[in-house]
Amino acid sequence: MKTVNWPAWPQYGDEEQAAVSGVIASNQLFADRQVRQFEDQFSEYVGVEYALGLGNATEGLHLALAALDVGAGDEVIVTPYSWISSVSCVLMQNAIPIFCDIEPESLGLCPADVERRITKRTKAIILVHMFGYPAKIAQFVELSERYGIPLIEDASHAHGASSDGRKMGSFGAISVFSLHQRKSLSVGDGGVLCTNSPTIYEKVRRLRSFGHEELSYNYRMSEFAGALGQVGLRKLDAHNVVRSSNAEYLSELLADSSDYTVRLGRPGETPAFYAVLLDVNTPIPDLNFQLERMTQAGVPIRKTWGLLHLHPHFNPDVAPARGLPWRDDDYDGIMRTVEYREVLLPVATGLCPDNVLELYVHPPTGPREIEFVARELKALRN
Secondary structure, X not given: OOOOOOOXXXXXXXXXXXXXXXXXXXXXXXXXXXXXXXXXXXXXXXOOOEEEEEOOHHHHHHHXXXXXXXXXXXXXXXXXXXXXXXHXXXXXXXXXXXXXXXXXXXXXXXXXXXXXXXXXXXXXXXXXXXXXXXXXXXXHHHHHHXXXXXXXXXXXXXXXXXEOOEEOOOOOOEEEEEOOOOOOOOXXXXXXXXXXXXXXXXXXXXXXXXXXXXXXXXXXXXXXXXXXXXXXXXXXXXXXXXXXXHHHHHHHHOOOOOOEEEOOOXXXXXXXXOOEEEEEOOOOOOHHHHHHHHHHOOOOEEEXXXXXXXXXXXXXXXXXXXXXXXXXXXXXXOOOOOOHXXXXXXXXXXXXXXXXXXXXXXXXXXXXXXXHHHHHHHHOOO
16 A cells, blocks of 8 residues: 555644743743633634633533532433543533434434433533534524523534534533644643633632632643644634545545545534544445554544443443442432443444544645545545
8 A cells, every 4th residue: 555644733833832932931831811811712713701721621521510510310411422521521520421322414412312311310411513513503402491401512623613603612501622632723732611601600710720619620721722722723714624625625536436425514514624524335344454554554544433331431340439320329310220331322333333434634634635545445445
């Protein structure tokens, strides 16, 4: 197999070096002016009243549940198809995850299945915009309002994604973004929590920095992250144009192949294309071997995640010292007598792990790299 020099991500340059040098010259590395400036700029970009810089998005998800007073005996509706922190945050509050199936178009939670699993114990819904593709947000806003259940948007992949002209992260009671090394807006590691509620804002502000009568945390953002975030935010829209162009070009190149379908999003939506998703319409022989060959050739392509309801966090051989909240004597909800591994999620199970691939197309990836990967994907069938 030929090889390609696929561009690395992130791409830090003179602007980022100047931002970091400015922080060092200020002799103020602890969260201060750079973080506040970034928070102001980020809230304006997303279209919300408040943004709070954090150490990472997992902290943000934890604080979101804490701010909503989620605790022992409460149920939180979650997806089986995401990174582990989209669900492990529920265990941090000693609450019970309720896994629902996904819908096949965006790979986000299925609104109908979510509604079926709402109970008197449901305290929140965590909706993930997978790989920057907007979930069915309008239906979730309606569900949230009708049942009085707060909606948390996990927008860790969705920087700049929108639905009907409105940015993802501006719909829910709370939203959380990741600024991890691999994300479209990268500061090495960091996170942002957004809200329009002054009550939630004030509570999270205290909880993130040992400033509350309740148990609170050391979840602050550094000045380095705040400074780098400002640079990244200025570049984000232009970078997203490149990602979108790469996705569309790959779709064009594979249009004559019935073996793959490139996901481009639904009408009225603008995905962020943190990664481009490809449906594998016919099985690829020796898929793991073929993907490893492509990776060694320089192509950042891989399977997406396995399903979280099968994860050891929820199916431990030995109960952890903190206990298992779904086994507490006072809990009489739907997970009391059901093993997580036995939960039926037919759509998610049918798609994962072999039928959807993710390809990173961050700038300065361009036509040469996209043409290379299209040729190699077609060659897998020959």
